[in-house]
Amino acid sequence: MAFGDSPSDYDYTIWDTNGKRGMKDGKEYPISEERWLLWHKDHKDSGCTECNFVQDKETLFVYLVSRDLKEKATFKPLFFRKFTMTGWTGHSGFYLFKCKSCHRVSIDYPHGYTSCGLMFLSCDNCQEKLPLEVIKDKTIYEREGAFIPVARSFRKNVWNVGLTLLAILTFGIFLFRILS
Numbered sequence: 001m002a003f004g005d006s007p008s009d010y011d012y013t014i015w016d017t018n019g020k021r022g023m024k025d026g027k028e029y030p031i032s033e034e035r036w037l038l039w040h041k042d043h044k045d046s047g048c049t050e051c052n053f054v055q056d057k058e059t060l061f062v063y064l065v066s067r068d069l070k071e072k073a074t075f076k077p078l079f080f081r082k083f084t085m086t087g088w089t090g091h092s093g094f095y096l097f098k099c100k101s102c103h104r105v106s107i108d109y110p111h112g113y114t115s116c117g118l119m120f121l122s123c124d125n126c127q128e129k130l131p132l133e134v135i136k137d138k139t140i141y142e143r144e145g146a147f148i149p150v151a152r153s154f155r156k157n158v159w160n161v162g163l164t165l166l167a168i169l170t171f172g173i174f175l176f177r178i179l180s
């Protein structure tokens with residue numbers, strides 16, 4: 001592969017009034033339109049049949065969610081449908097819920113992560129974060145599975161810490177036996 005065949009050849013890429021360029025060690029290299037599109041392909045152009053494209057969250061909430069469904073919204077997030085937006089490289093489930101703080105109904109996709117390592121939905125009215133509980137909202141984590149690497153690596157970390165402690169303990173007992 002020649003230099004410039006992959007986006008990773010550059011430190012970063014820019015697109016502004018001067019055109020599309022890749023930066024490497026402080027030097028600029030022009031990037032062709034064709035190549036730029038190939039590297040920055042939106043999920044909406046992938047032909048995915050699982051999701052629909054929506055302009056923004058407001059359009060979704062105002063025009064696509066029925067009044068009936070909005071009236072039925074509770075504190076428990078209700079799965080609506082999967083959508084993708086401009087610039088997204090994947091799709092996400094969107095959930096309708098009533099905010100525990102201001103009681104207004106919002107729709108949002110799970111964001112990561114609260115300080116406790118949980119994903120959350122954010123209220124459009126008061127910006128209150130509604131954490132998604134790993135047990136109670138398990139189906140949400142499962143549905144969004146591909147997009148929650150942190151939840152998995154969190155579990156892996158617990159394992160790693162556990163195994164390290166076990167190793168230290170075993171070594172400690174071993175030393176104790178030899179020395180005593």
Ligand SMILES: [Zn+2]
Pocket residue numbers: 043048049050051052084090091
């Ligand atoms: Zn999709």
Ligand SMILES: [Zn+2]
Pocket residue numbers: 099100101102103104123124125126127128
């Ligand atoms: Zn709110």
